[in-house]
Amino acid sequence: EPEVTQTPSHQVTQMGQEVILRCVPISNHLYFYWYRQILGQKVEFLVSFYNNEISEKSEIFDDQFSVERPDGSNFTLKIRSTKLEDSAMYFCASSADRATNEKLFFGSGTQLSVL
Amino acid sequence: AQSVAQPEDQVNVAEGNPLTVKCTYSVSGNPYLFWYVQYPNRGLQFLLKYITGDNLVKGSYGFEAEFNKSQTSFHLKKPSALVSDSALYFCAVRDGSNYQLIWGAGTKLIIKP
Numbered sequence: 001e002p003e004v005t006q007t008p009s010h011q012v013t014q015m016g017q018e019v020i021l022r023c024v025p026i027s028n029h030l031y032f033y034w035y036r037q038i039l040g041q042k043v044e045f046l047v048s049f050y051n052n053e054i055s056e057k058s059e060i061f062d063d064q065f066s067v068e069r070p071d072g073s074n075f076t077l078k079i080r081s082t083k084l085e086d087s088a089m090y091f092c093a094s095s096a097d098r099a100t101n102e103k104l105f106f107g108s109g110t111q112l113s114v115l
Numbered sequence: 116a117q118s119v120a121q122p123e124d125q126v127n128v129a130e131g132n133p134l135t136v137k138c139t140y141s142v143s144g145n146p147y148l149f150w151y152v153q154y155p156n157r158g159l160q161f162l163l164k165y166i167t168g169d170n171l172v173k174g175s176y177g178f179e180a181e182f183n184k185s186q187t188s189f190h191l192k193k194p195s196a197l198v199s200d201s202a203l204y205f206c207a208v209r210d211g212s213n214y215q216l217i218w219g220a221g222t223k224l225i226i227k228p
Binding site for chain 2: 004006041042043044045048056058091093103104105106107108109
């Protein structure tokens with residue numbers, strides 16, 4: 001089965017630093033998402049992206065966050081100035097069809113630790 | 116407001132016994148319901164979904180789920196548990212007007228040999 005690939009698997013950074021989390025969605029998918037899961041808490045939606053623009057975003061996705069599809073294969077999440085509370089597992093996902101919310105394919109996640 | 120509840124933090128089942136992982140939901144419109152599984156050090160994997168049609172939905176790895184509109188539930192079931200089913204299971208929901216998935220807190224399923 002095709003896979004969504006995320007790099008790095010672990011990222012440690014100092015508070016206030018910028019981080020970029022990388023994702024390679026499944027090649028023929030058109031909809032891309034970022035979710036996060038703080039340890040012991042629920043999975044939370046951050047943002048969805050289609051046709052080179054954000055289609056939906058949650059309250060969590062404030063001005064410190066941005067997403068980009070810099071080329072035909074990568075989808076990145078940037079956190080401009082990390083805070084301690086940004087420590088979480090970040091999941092990228094992609095889907096072929098958003099209209100019926102067909103199944104999302106998730107990457108294995110990037111564990112971000114902000115010190 | 117949309118919400119999902121998974122009332123059990125952990126479910127323990129002996130191998131070979133049937134298992135049930137509970138999920139109840141609240142949405143304003145028609146619910147689109149999903150189950151995902153998370154194995155250790157892995158991403159979330161899709162198990163099954165209910166959009167419309169037959170209330171009993173069959174999915175991956177022998178799992179099924181039953182949509183019950185009157186009880187607003189979508190419990191995950193399997194007739195005979197395997198040790199390899201041990202994982203974290205998440206229920207998720209959205210309504211027809213909103214594309215964001217709302218997630219339950221997850222239920223840890225432990226299958227003992």
